[in-house]
Structures are given as C-alpha cells and as structure tokens.
Amino acid sequence: MAHQAHSFHMVDPSPWPLFGAIAALLTTSGLTMWFHLNSPYLLMLGLLTTTLVMLQWWRDVVREGTFQGHHTPMVQKGLRYGMILFITSEVFFFLGFFWAFFHSSLTPTPELGGQWPPTGIKPLNPLEVPLLNTAVLLASGITVTWAHHSITEANRKQAIHALTMTILLGLYFTALQTMEYHETPFSIADSVYGSTFFIATGFHGLHVIIGSSFLLICLLRLIKYHFTPNHHFGFEAAAWYWHFVDVIWLFLYMTIYWWGS
Amino acid sequence: QGLKPIVSTESSALVFGTATKVASDLPATDSFLGKNKVPDLQKLFQKTDGLPVHLKRGLPDRLLYRTTMALTIGGTLYCLVALYMASQPRNQ
Numbered sequence: 001m002a003h004q005a006h007s008f009h010m011v012d013p014s015p016w017p018l019f020g021a022i023a024a025l026l027t028t029s030g031l032t033m034w035f036h037l038n039s040p041y042l043l044m045l046g047l048l049t050t051t052l053v054m055l056q057w058w059r060d061v062v063r064e065g066t067f068q069g070h071h072t073p074m075v076q077k078g079l080r081y082g083m084i085l086f087i088t089s090e091v092f093f094f095l096g097f098f099w100a101f102f103h104s105s106l107t108p109t110p111e112l113g114g115q116w117p118p119t120g121i122k123p124l125n126p127l128e129v130p131l132l133n134t135a136v137l138l139a140s141g142i143t144v145t146w147a148h149h150s151i152t153e154a155n156r157k158q159a160i161h162a163l164t165m166t167i168l169l170g171l172y173f174t175a176l177q178t179m180e181y182h183e184t185p186f187s188i189a190d191s192v193y194g195s196t197f198f199i200a201t202g203f204h205g206l207h208v209i210i211g212s213s214f215l216l217i218c219l220l221r222l223i224k225y226h227f228t229p230n231h232h233f234g235f236e237a238a239a240w241y242w243h244f245v246d247v248i249w250l251f252l253y254m255t256i257y258w259w260g261s
Numbered sequence: 262q263g264l265k266p267i268v269s270t271e272s273s274a275l276v277f278g279t280a281t282k283v284a285s286d287l288p289a290t291d292s293f294l295g296k297n298k299v300p301d302l303q304k305l306f307q308k309t310d311g312l313p314v315h316l317k318r319g320l321p322d323r324l325l326y327r328t329t330m331a332l333t334i335g336g337t338l339y340c341l342v343a344l345y346m347a348s349q350p351r352n353q
Contacts, residue, residue: 012313015326022333029340033347042343045336052329060314066299067306068314157293225297 007072009064016057023049058217062234066226076233083237087244090207094248097203098255101196105260112191116260121193122185123261129180130257133173137246140169144215144239151222154229163219166242170212177205200256204248211245214238 004010027050030043065071071079105116113119124130143166150159181198188198218238221227227235306317316322 012315014313014315015330016315019329019333022337026333026336026340029344033343037347039343042336042340045332045339049329049332049336052325052332056315056325056329063306063314063317067302069303069307160294223294225299 007074009070009072009075011064014057014060016053016060019049020053020057023053062221062226065234066221071231071233076231079233079237083240087240090244094200094203094251097196097200098251101200101256101260104192104196112193116193118191118193121190123193124180124184124257126253126257126261129176130253133176134249134253136169136173136176137249140166140173141243141246143169144242148235148239151227151232151235152229156222159222160219163215163222167212167215167219170208170215170242174205174208174212177201177208197256197260200252204245204252207245207248211238211242214241 023046025046026042027046030040030046033039033042104112108114108116108118117123143162147159147162147166150156150162186194186197188194215238218235221234226232306314308317310317315326
C-alpha cells in the first residue's frame with residue numbers, strides 16, 4: 001500500500017466541483033427564466049442541485065477529515081486560511097451595501113426632501129425590537145464562546161447545551177426580524193431608503209440563517225463525537241462565521257437603524 | 262494513496278476523555294445522546310477497496326450521486342432548450 005511522503009491532502013477524484021458549477025448555471029439561468037418569462041422550474045432545479053452538491057461535498061470533507069485522518073496540522077492551516085479569506089470576501093460584500101447607504105444618506109437629494117430619513121418615511125424605533133435583536137446576537141456570541149471552551153475542556157454535555165442555546169438565539173433573531181419585516185410601514189420600493197434598508201438587512205438575515213445552519217451541523221457532529229478537545233476546526237470555522245454575522249449586525253444597527261433614523 | 266494509519270490518535274480521541282480512552286471504558290453518563298461510533302466509521306472509510314470518498318459508503322452514496330448527476334445533466338439540457346426558446350424573437 002502506497003504512503004505519501006508529505007503532510008498534504010491529495011483528494012480523491014470528485015464530481016462535486018463540476019456539478020456545483022452546473023448548479024450555479026441552472027440557478028442563474030433559472031433566475032432569468034423566472035424574472036423574464038414567469039417560469040420558476042429551472043430556478044427550483046438550480047436551487048435543488050446546489051443544495052445536493054453542498055450536502056455531498058461537505059459530507060465528503062467530514063469523511064476525509066474525521067474518518068480518514070487527512071486533516072494534518074498543515075492541511076488544517078490551509079483550511080483556516082481559506083475560511084478567513086472567505087469571511088474577508090463577505091466583509092467586502094457588505095461593504096458595498098454600506099457604501100450605497102452612506103452615498104444616499106449623507107447627501108440626500110431634493111427628490112427625498114433633502115433630508116434623511118426621506119420625507120414620508122417613518123423609520124423603525126431603534127430602541128425597540130432592533131435593540132432586542134442586538135442583545136440576542138451579543139448573547140449568542142457569548143454562548144458560542146462558552147461552547148468552544150466546553151469543547152476544549154472535554155465537557156461534552158455543557159458543549160451541547162451551549163451550542164444548542166446559540167442556535168436557539170439565532171432562530172429567535174430570525175423570527176424577530178421576520179416579524180419586524182411584516183410590521184415596517186415602508187417597503188423595499190419606498191425610495192432609496194427602502195432599497196438600502198431591506199437589501200442590507202435582508203442579506204444580513206440570510207447570513208444569520210446560513211450561520212445558524214452551519215452551527216446546527218456542528219451540533220450534530222458534536223453529538224456524534226466528531227470533535228476532540230484539540231481538533232475541532234469545523235466548529236471554529238462556524239464560530240468565526242457567527243462572530244462575523246454578529247459584527248455586521250452591530251454595524252447595521254449603529255448606521256442604518258440608529259444614525260439613519 | 263497516502264492514507265493515514267487505521268486509528269489516528271487525534272481523530273479517535275473522545276471529546277469527554279483522554280486519547281487513551283476506549284468506548285468500552287465509558288461510564289454510564291457518557292452515553293448521553295448516543296454512543297461514539299467514530300472508530301467504526303474510521304475503519305469503514307479507511308478500507309482499501311479503491312472507492313473514492315464520495316462513494317465509499319456504497320449504495321446510499323451511489324443513489325445520491327446518480328440522482329445529482331441526473332438532475333444536473335438533465336437540467337443543463339433543459340436550460341439550453343429554455344435559453345434557445347427565450348432567445349427567439351417574439352412576433353407582436
């Protein structure tokens with residue numbers, strides 16, 4: 001049986017990159033068919049295949065790391081760099097929307113009544129549900145750190161409790177935001193105020209859902225004994241992502257909700 | 262190619278115990294929410310049967326792979342047909 005003379009990971013041939021690219025094609029052309037020709041089927045197929053590829057690709061990463069032992073310290077270093085670079089790219093993604101917000105709100109045009117919030121827009125009170133949302137996400141940042149410490153201290157039961165609380169707080173945030181969206185007196189079509197508000201908070205909400213899903217997968221893996229006190233990078237990646245989501249919310253709260261009212 | 266030895270000390274260490282602990286040494290409280298099946302899975306996925314990791318579990322993997330392939334390839338054909346039709350001029 002051949003053994004490698006290096007500590008890197010030469011992956012088995014895999015169909016997921018190709019299928020993932022095809023799924024992206026189906027999703028984007030599906031959007032086109034939906035927007036212009038009122039047909040949602042290609043889009044549904046695109047989203048379904050994207051989900052299937054994600055599930056199987058990441059399932060394979062877990063198999064390669066936890067079951068086959070390929071995630072040596074060198075490999076883990078690469079995974080860390082990868083996650084950090086990905087989160088950095090997401091920071092730039094949000095930076096664009098913050099730029100758009102400040103572009104419109106720092107010099108409000110005559111069409112908006114020369115003021116921000118524009119004439120006729122009744123913004124949400126930042127000291128009501130948005131403040132509760134801030135407390136919820138800050139608390140979830142604490143519970144995820146508690147979970148991490150529990151893992152490194154080999155306290156399985158406490159880790160499971162803390163991670164579960166983190167996920168519940170994330171779901172609570174999503175429920176509160178959904179309710180808020182229903183209650184806003186303004187819509188996405190209400191001038192550039194509505195556009196910047198709903199695009200920025202909407203994408204943030206999507207990232208909360210993604211982060212909660214990632215944490216949920218980590219909870220299942222934690223229960224199934226995949227993590228050790230010294231090796232649990234999947235959990236760390238999820239925790240980094242969760243802290244990023246929390247920080248984005250803090251910026252949203254301070255700029256759009258508070259300063260922007 | 263380049264598989265690590267059967268039981269890697271890092272991966273098989275139990276979350277709640279030391280690296281030398283083994284499943285049969287567990288006190289009763291440690292079966293909270295299920296037993297540790299990781300060592301068995303490690304054996305399964307390290308079998309030298311030549312299968313790539315995405316098919317290593319046999320039938321369930323094959324079914325899922327074939328479903329995904331059918332949907333992506335079928336979807337590509339549907340996509341090309343739909344885009345061809347959408348690009349035809351509409352006569353008023």
